[in-house]
Amino acid sequence: MTHHTTAALEFLQPTSERPYTYMYPPPDGRSWQNAAYESVAVAIRDARADGGLSIDREGYELREAPTAVRDFLDKDQVVRLYYPEVAELALAVSGASLAFVFDHLVRKRTPGSPQAFGRVEGQRPGAAGRVHCDFTPASAHRRLLQELGDKAAGVRRYAIVNLWRSIRHPVFDAPLAVCDARSVSSDDLVASDIFYPERTGEIYQAMHNPAQSWAYFHAMTREEVLIFKQYDTEMAGHTPHAAFEHPETPTGAPLRESIEIRCLLIYQGDAK
Template identity: 40%
Template sequence: MGLPQPKIESLPFVTAELNYLAPIAGKPRTYAFDPPPGEPKTTVLPEPHEVPIFDARPIAGEISLDRVGFALIRHPTVVKNFYDDKEVRAVYYPAAEAFLKATLKADRVFIFDHTVRRRVEGAADVRGAGPRQPSTNVHVDQTERSGANRVREHLPDEAKELLKGRVQVINLWRPIRGPVRDTPLAMCDGQSVAPADLVSSDLIYPNRNGENYTVKYNPNHRWFYIPEMTADEALLLKCYDSATDGRTRFVPHTAFIDPTTPPDAPSRESIELRTLVFHRR
């Protein structure tokens, strides 16, 4: 069950514009490199909708990954420089892996990549050219197919056995500096998302094709954010779950422009780890 509507409606909220998927012909696709001549970089076109985005801090103790698909956690770190890839992999990865294994009571956690983001007004979002820009389209990082394929891609020798158990793709998202006032992250209550809202979209890389979900607008969606997140806080976001027993399996999310952000607020800086979480049946 999701959160009760009367309780949600009593929460503080902001009204902001979120970019859903506009109707297009054919399967949406995005190139992660310069596309072939005559091809657009992406066929994913935004369809903006103004929605209420509720402050989840007052109910943080009632939200969980399995119930709504995201959770606020306290997660201090000793990392000095999140822009140093070597330090992130040597210091942050093992600490995060141990933390997630204990917190989620998992048998195993495997971190397969990370992305650092810093908003730069007017700059293009270019892969491999320094920090990425915050993603401002409503999306889910994985699909039914690509979530399982992550196991086959990263742990090929063990994939057959691992896929017999429960597999989740969980993002660990945190501010690099806080409090975050600029382009915070909005998360949709997974129980308010209908299967038909999720549209499989191709992600085309030089050496492989992946998939994510772009998302169609549904007025039943319930959106939340955590205002002014600090550098000792983090969010867990569920991007895939092989369980089919009523748990939330996919959680749409996006950065958004908060209309209450002070004009002199520092630009948002954040890092997200993408992890495979395994439970034996």
């Protein structure tokens, strides 16, 4: 049985300014953000019925991936056990030569609509409801330099993937929608600043385009991982994504809890 649906996603509206968003109270009376957004109802396909998905074509795929981690809120367990697990999975899925896990984020959704980028001050990050990609070419290259230093000069192909898992219940509440990379035009993506207290990041925000093709995986379990591309120097470079409110979420469904890992991939034996 498939669970196709139509639901609202939040997109950037066309703007003449470079968009920014603050993830903490802005200094000097600045606005939290300087762009306008629109909520658009889009068709979101249940991709469990699709066969042969590939991160190098659609930009995403789902894998069975049991884990030895018992408590994803235990940072030591995540770093010691989970990082090696997902690095191995990323290599198996991508065919890359080297994998560097450099970041993880545990999200616990709060009641109500997903926040723009999933953060409310003073709370654990929740579901991110604004359509975006985590990296642009510039920020991906900065990450490459951070991880490899001088060895980055010898790298020809590299990519960054996100590996996303439910850490407790099957996901009925606020599932994650991903956009087929083949349906994304470069004109849909707008480089944007996102300000944190300790750093400034650069991401892509996405404008709506009727040509975009959206999908999700119904009722993802703790034993499954969704791998999707955030950047690639050669193919299927960007997979926009966002949490959404599923209109058929069962009454009383537990709020979604998830972990995402970001992983740098190096191809063809570079940077050894």
